[in-house]
Amino acid sequence: MGAPITIIGSGHAGITLAREVRRLSPDVAIRVLTRDDGHYYYKPDLSKAFAAGKDADGLIKNTAEQLIETMKIELKPRTTVTRIEPAAHRVWVGDEVLDYSKLILATGAAPIRLPLTGTAADEVMAVNDREDYARFRAAIPPGARVLIIGAGLIGCEFANDLAAQGHVVHVADLAGWPLPRLLPEAQGQALQTALSGLGVQWHLRTSIASLDRADTVITVRFADGSTQTVDVVLSAVGLKAATQLAAEAGLTTRHGIVVDDHLQTSAADVYALGDCVEINGRLLPYILPIAHSARALAATLTGTPTKAKFPAMPVIVKTPACPTLVNPPPMVEGAWEVSGLAPDLEAVFKDASGKPVGFALTGAATSKRAQYLPLMPPVYEPAN
Numbered sequence: 001m002g003a004p005i006t007i008i009g010s011g012h013a014g015i016t017l018a019r020e021v022r023r024l025s026p027d028v029a030i031r032v033l034t035r036d037d038g039h040y041y042y043k044p045d046l047s048k049a050f051a052a053g054k055d056a057d058g059l060i061k062n063t064a065e066q067l068i069e070t071m072k073i074e075l076k077p078r079t080t081v082t083r084i085e086p087a088a089h090r091v092w093v094g095d096e097v098l099d100y101s102k103l104i105l106a107t108g109a110a111p112i113r114l115p116l117t118g119t120a121a122d123e124v125m126a127v128n129d130r131e132d133y134a135r136f137r138a139a140i141p142p143g144a145r146v147l148i149i150g151a152g153l154i155g156c157e158f159a160n161d162l163a164a165q166g167h168v169v170h171v172a173d174l175a176g177w178p179l180p181r182l183l184p185e186a187q188g189q190a191l192q193t194a195l196s197g198l199g200v201q202w203h204l205r206t207s208i209a210s211l212d213r214a215d216t217v218i219t220v221r222f223a224d225g226s227t228q229t230v231d232v233v234l235s236a237v238g239l240k241a242a243t244q245l246a247a248e249a250g251l252t253t254r255h256g257i258v259v260d261d262h263l264q265t266s267a268a269d270v271y272a273l274g275d276c277v278e279i280n281g282r283l284l285p286y287i288l289p290i291a292h293s294a295r296a297l298a299a300t301l302t303g304t305p306t307k308a309k310f311p312a313m314p315v316i317v318k319t320p321a322c323p324t325l326v327n328p329p330p331m332v333e334g335a336w337e338v339s340g341l342a343p344d345l346e347a348v349f350k351d352a353s354g355k356p357v358g359f360a361l362t363g364a365a366t367s368k369r370a371q372y373l374p375l376m377p378p379v380y381e382p383a384n
């Protein structure tokens, strides 16, 4: 048998692709190499796991053994790929060399680390996978005081999840309202008010000057001069696409690994999908783009070259205190138009020509998704 289709990464992107390939071809050899334990979990569950009463093992949907058995794949956990060699069609795992027929990079993204100062700067946690979640969960006893740095999607979701479970939550952000990149101010304030109702305390329009440990507590000093004592600090300031393997092999990377309409990188027979990818100048670090990518790429890998198409893909923000749905606008000139009474607000983002290119709904207005979705342009539709 020839060299297998080889996928690096067993996150949602890697495993969804493996499933799609297997659906189209019962026989093709598929190998998945992954740095982690290979158990499949649904990453969005991480930021609602406290309310669901789930520990890290409770989040597993399929063990690595189940994936191997049901999908008839080779899956190698705890296997970090250290180098890829596209010209030779092989990858390196330390000293071991493995051949591939086609290679797919599904290496995800890693939390951005802020350059913080103080004796507790190294203790800042981030939750981007199940193992991070296990460490974080172990670090916060009932009623713990938690500072979340970053009021974006992940920061707000954790704030809701932790506060609803009785933790004392502080959220800090340079911006003036939560979800500043996804919501206009009025909706951000509606979300802020709802989370404040759960006891969340806000430190907005300021940054962290220092984090210092004294005995069992951490003193947070903000740039505006205020201070706060907490037990744990969680950073949720965003993710950076994992481009290193690709860049070191000479593949084109910018904010992510650059791929064409077929999700092929700048190297022959090397493809990429998921959080590590940049397509048409955009990162698409969400679940729905992975579904569209995996379907198209599986067809390409099994002999039917297929371009990936991305329709409008709204994201549900998991903040039950204030239900929120957003169809993120692209980075273009434009302005939000907001209507309704807080917290039930409808917002449409119009570009400079007045065309609606994004929308956001909060509170009871989230029921109007079907009304707005048809107005939205696709995120990316390649020419035929």
Ligand SMILES: Cc1cc2nc3c(=O)[nH]c(=O)nc-3n(C[C@H](O)[C@H](O)[C@H](O)COP(=O)(O)OP(=O)(O)OC[C@H]3O[C@@H](n4cnc5c(N)ncnc54)[C@H](O)[C@@H]3O)c2cc1C
Binding pocket: 008, 009, 010, 011, 012, 013, 014, 033, 034, 035, 036, 043, 044, 045, 046, 047, 079, 080, 081, 082, 106, 107, 108, 109, 127, 128, 129, 154, 242, 245, 273, 274, 275, 276, 284, 285, 286, 287, 288, 315, 316, 317, 318
């Ligand atoms: C807390 C949280 C909540 C979220 N909620 C939502 C949501 O509600 N809706 C939504 O649409 N999106 C959400 N997202 C985003 C979504 O989960 C991601 O877009 C998606 O899971 C990314 O999957 P991925 O497979 O590309 O990356 P990852 O899950 O990061 O997987 C990367 C894989 O690559 C492996 N790997 C990396 N480097 C190597 C190497 N050198 N060798 C071997 N293996 C390697 C890793 O071990 C891992 O298996 C959320 C994200 C987080 C963190």
